[in-house]
Amino acid sequence: MRVRGRAALGAALCSRTAALVLVVACVGLLPWLSGRDPALSVLRARSAEQEPTPEALTAVRDDLGLGIGPLAQLGHWLGGLSQGDLGTSWVSGAEVGPGVLAALTVSLALMAVSLGVALLLAAGLCVRTVVRGARGTPAGRTSTGAGAAMLASVPEFLLATVGLLLIGVWLGWLPTSGWSGPVDMVLPALAMGVPAGGLLGRLVADALPGAYGERWAELWRASGVSSWRIAQAGLRRAVPAVVSQFGLVAVGLTGGAVAVETVFAIPGIGRTALGAAKSQDVPLLQGCVLALLALGLAAGVLAHLARLRLLGPGLRDAQLALPAPQSATVTRSRVAVPVLLGVALLAVTVAGLLRDPYTVETAARLAPPSLAHPLGTDGLGRDVLARLGHGAASTVGTAAAVTAVSALAGLALGFLPVFSAGLADVANALPPVIVGLLVAVVTGPGASGAALAVTLTAWPPLAAHAATLVGEVRASRFLVAQQALGSTHSRILTRHVLPAVAGPVARHAVLRLPGVALALAALGFLGLGAQAPAPEWGLLLDESRSYLERAPWAALAPAVALAALAGLAVSVSSLSWGGTPARKRRTPLPSEPVSAHGS
Structure with a gap:
């Protein structure tokens, strides 16, 4: 057993090294x-x-x-x-290294503040669960992460645009651009920290009920141990099982930095990388991508070391898993939320498809909502409702194709966990935005390049799910009996293993469809996806930023649509999570991202 464990560890290490060398x-x-x-x-x-x-x-x-x-x-x-020389910029002729280092310093400061916001928000979201769970009340035994999941599903670029519009433009409370002092960090840090805090809060809130429902917690309460000590012990028990996901939060911050720094004109590594991709300054883009990749890998290593530290020397080789949270009851109100959001999005799509999204009316430029134009017009006089409807059809269609390809790739790689582990680790360290930058240099900005970028980063959670199911099915006594009866390996694979794995992975992929659509919208917002005059939601939001003060409705329409899509994603996900039998539930794997849009 020990020899097999060492061989598996060596194979996994070789896979990770090969994947990293391939990316570099x-x-x-x-x-x-x-x-x-x-x-x-x-x-x-x-x-x-x-x-x-x-x-x-x-x-x-x-x-x-x-x-x-x-x-x-x-x-x-x-x-x-190897000597620290990143080359010379093709555009400016300056050394790349100092520019990347200066931009990285700015981004690290912003990420540090954003991480502080995330931790504060996560702590606030989990307070009720910690307190009630330590006291043993029934409310402490159910997950309270619905609100956290909603916050985690809001894309950073959408939150940044809405914050810029409401707080910066309308209220005038905070600066809308620049990097001259601490006050300039507030809106960007909130835009990056709120989704990250929602994800952290969701992870911990989902893990705590299982910890407080264990036998030790009941014995401690019966022995008169204080609620404060039980709360501390519960956190110590719950956090190691999910701390590996904390590294993915840092990876999400690197991807979110590209959009947030662009919205607020911050001279960080994300905005520098985007500018390099658009200007075809390949050496500068190479330096930025390597810096972002190093940040993601370092975050993963630190999260792993933190997990080992929390487990202690006696449990470092154990694969601890918390008991699954108790199944929540699927009520009519829980079903009504995704149904209403889905109907609303469908109604907007159908109404928009009946109009022409390309008709230009110069006399009706930036017209407010009216009977002729229910959602107003954009800077060229085009109907916003028409562009929103046609954009929904193209975005959802592309997302469906990307999801199908990702599901097939994840299913295939799930049968080769040792080979796919290294690729998954590297893919998890590269958010879709970063991959989109690389693809844009190779293929040029466009819808096909954005679809390829999202596909390259969407398969790891599906592969992790498939690998887990394959291991469970292969270890079942039923297959052992089939082998004893003389069934061939191909027959067992096609008649028993594959059908048992394909269904759950396909359902998992469908749940990720809205998240894939949000990732495509993020690339469109950055100019890396569909190009004008295509009516893509992210592109619509980006085009409306130039006239936010004069015509805010042009930005609010795609912003509300994207928010509704995020709400639909989290509603369907939470409905499935709550309605799954407890014996089928598990804590997410260390290599399985939970975020709906950082994948």
Whole structure:
């Protein structure tokens, strides 16, 4: 057994190392992966008006050493990377390293404040569960994470835009852009910290009832131990089981930083990476992506070390799992919420599909809501309702395709857990926004590139679920009997294992469909997804930012639609969670992200 454990550990380590090397190699080969001449990209990045003559292209190749070929250039880049040299910017000609370091310093400060906001919010969300659970009241035995789940499902870019509109523009309480003092950090930190705090609060709130329902808690209460000590012990019991997910929160902060820094014009690593991707400044983008990847991997390592520290030396090799929370009753009110949200979104979609989203009426630019235009018009005089409806159809259709491909990939890789573990760890350390930046450099911004980016990051939780189910089915006595009766391996796989795994994974994938749509909207908001004049929800929200003060309805319409989509995601997820029998429930795996939109 010990030999097998060491072999599995070695295989997992090799898988993780190979996956990390593959990602770093892809980053290093970015100038050639697009199929375009790197010298031509550099020439256009430096001066779009200069004629790309053979002499000019040769001069660029000689200047940057691009004539030695991709593999030699990759070796040169890796050699410089080992010495701390990230290369030279194609646009400005300045060294990349100092610029990345300065931007990273800004982002780390913002992330630290955001993490503080998240921890405070998570603590506030869990206070009631901790207190009532320590006292042994019935309310402490049920999950109280519904509100936390709602907060966790709100995308950072949406929260940042709404905060900018309400608090910055309408009320004028806080600055709307810049980075000159602590007051400039309030709105960005709230936009990043609230979803992260909701996720942390949901994780802990879901784990606490199982801890307080264990036998030790009942014995302590019967022995007269104070509620304060029981609360401390319950937290100590619950947190190690979910602390691995805390690293994913930090990864989510790195992805959220791209959108939040863009909205508030903060000179951080996220905004720098986005600008580099749009200007085709590949060396600068390489440095930013490596910095963000290092942050995500470091967060995962720190979370793992924190878990070992909390478990102590006696339990470090144990796979602790909390008893599943008790099943909640599925009431009519719980069913009514997703039904109402779904009907409302469907009604808006149908009403919008009956209108033309591309008709331009210059005389009706930025018109307020009226009978002719129920949701008003945008900056070109186009009907907002029409664009919202057509955007819903395209966004949901793309999300359905991405979800189907992710489900198939997760199901296939679930049968190869040792091979997929390393890829999953690296994919979890790269939010969809970061992958979207890399894909945009290779394929250019567009709907297909955004779909590819989300697909590359959406499969790990489905693969983790499939791997767990495969292990459970293969260990069942029924399959042992089938093997004893002489059934072939292929027959067992196709007739018993695959049907038992495919159904639950497919249902899991359907629950993630709204989250996938939100991820696509986030890329559209950043200009990495569907391009104008396509009526995509994220793009609609981004286009309306330039005239927030004059026509706030143009921004509120897609913002409310995205908020309703987030509400639908969490409502369906909580309905499924509450209605699942207790014996089927489990604590999320360490490699399985819980966030609905950071996947």
